[in-house]
Amino acid sequence: MSEPRRRPLALLATVLVLLLVAGGAAFHVRGTWEVGHTKLVETVHVTPELTDEFRVLQVSDFHSLPRPEQVEQVVEIAVAARADLIALTGDLINTHNEDLSSVERLIAGLREAGAPVVAVDGNHEHWSAQQADLHALYEQYGVTLMVDEHFAYLGPWGRAIVAATDDHFSGHGDLAAALDGAPEDAFRLLLTHSPDVVGKLEANGIDYAMCGHTHGGQIRLPFVGAIYAPGRNFFPEYSKGPYEMGEATLFIDSGVGVTGPKYRFLNQSQVVLHRFTSA
Numbered sequence: 001m002s003e004p005r006r007r008p009l010a011l012l013a014t015v016l017v018l019l020l021v022a023g024g025a026a027f028h029v030r031g032t033w034e035v036g037h038t039k040l041v042e043t044v045h046v047t048p049e050l051t052d053e054f055r056v057l058q059v060s061d062f063h064s065l066p067r068p069e070q071v072e073q074v075v076e077i078a079v080a081a082r083a084d085l086i087a088l089t090g091d092l093i094n095t096h097n098e099d100l101s102s103v104e105r106l107i108a109g110l111r112e113a114g115a116p117v118v119a120v121d122g123n124h125e126h127w128s129a130q131q132a133d134l135h136a137l138y139e140q141y142g143v144t145l146m147v148d149e150h151f152a153y154l155g156p157w158g159r160a161i162v163a164a165t166d167d168h169f170s171g172h173g174d175l176a177a178a179l180d181g182a183p184e185d186a187f188r189l190l191l192t193h194s195p196d197v198v199g200k201l202e203a204n205g206i207d208y209a210m211c212g213h214t215h216g217g218q219i220r221l222p223f224v225g226a227i228y229a230p231g232r233n234f235f236p237e238y239s240k241g242p243y244e245m246g247e248a249t250l251f252i253d254s255g256v257g258v259t260g261p262k263y264r265f266l267n268q269s270q271v272v273l274h275r276f277t278s279a
Contacts (some may be wrong), residue, residue, distance in 0.1 A: 029081065031263035031264060036070060047208075053278075054155065054160055057078055058086075058273075059085070059086065060255040060272075061215060062091065064092070065256060065257055071106050088119035090120050090192075091124070111141050121172070122194070122212070127170065134195055149163070150178055150182045152183075158186075161182050163178045202245050211253070219265045221222070225239060
């Protein structure tokens with residue numbers, strides 16, 4: 001090969017290497033930033049079964065967030081959201097935790113929002129030796145742990161049935177038990193950790209279910225979506241946001257924290273304010 005021909009090839013190779021390095025650096029910067037900064041996402045669901053707005057703040061997959069300033073950011077978002085109910089949809093802790101100090105800061109802060117706080121367990125709670133310690137914190141701060149049960153929540157919005165199941169992904173959870181005795185002529189909201197309950201929603205008269213677990217894939221790409229979700233392998237069918245299941249809606253929150261690689265991409269740390277309204 002002649003010398004003049006080698007030069008364009010060498011130049012092309014250099015440009016490609018530089019682009020790869022720049023892309024990797026951009027991914028690292030953006031991916032790290034999205035992990036460390038939590039935003040509020042609002043979603044609106046219209047239902048004729050309510051007479052006024054019912055506001056539920058969902059905090060999911062906290063995973064013992066290690067940054068105190070970000071915990072305070074989540075608390076500030078929660079207080080400003082003016083929710084009627086705060087729902088913790090599992091995996092507040094990791095399977096292994098040095099301590100639960102960040103979780104306690106979160107729970108104590110959420111109580112300052114003035115709304116009732118309810119919680120369900122996720123797979124990491126069931127896998128952790130500190131599950132009982134977390135439950136003790138719930139009791140200490142007045143958080144209601146719900147296990148396959150429901151209650152009627154009355155307010156200006158009318159009557160909502162708030163049901164909750166234990167975690168289906170880890171082999172727990174009984175939706176039929178959670179709804180046992182629940183009236184059918186009311187808005188039925190389900191709190192659960194994983195989307196594994198998806199096939200049972202419409203048959204059980206659920207109007208709206210909120211869960212987490214998937215982290216939205218953590219890494220998402222344009223036109224592709226989630227690359228991987230825990231327990232759902234690559235390119236999962238259900239990963240983030242709302243999905244219509246006949247008369248039921250399933251909303252998957254991508255959550256606050258992470259497991260595995262400490263990156264999020266096109267998938268920033270978030271909490272969700274669900275606004276249920278009649279119009």
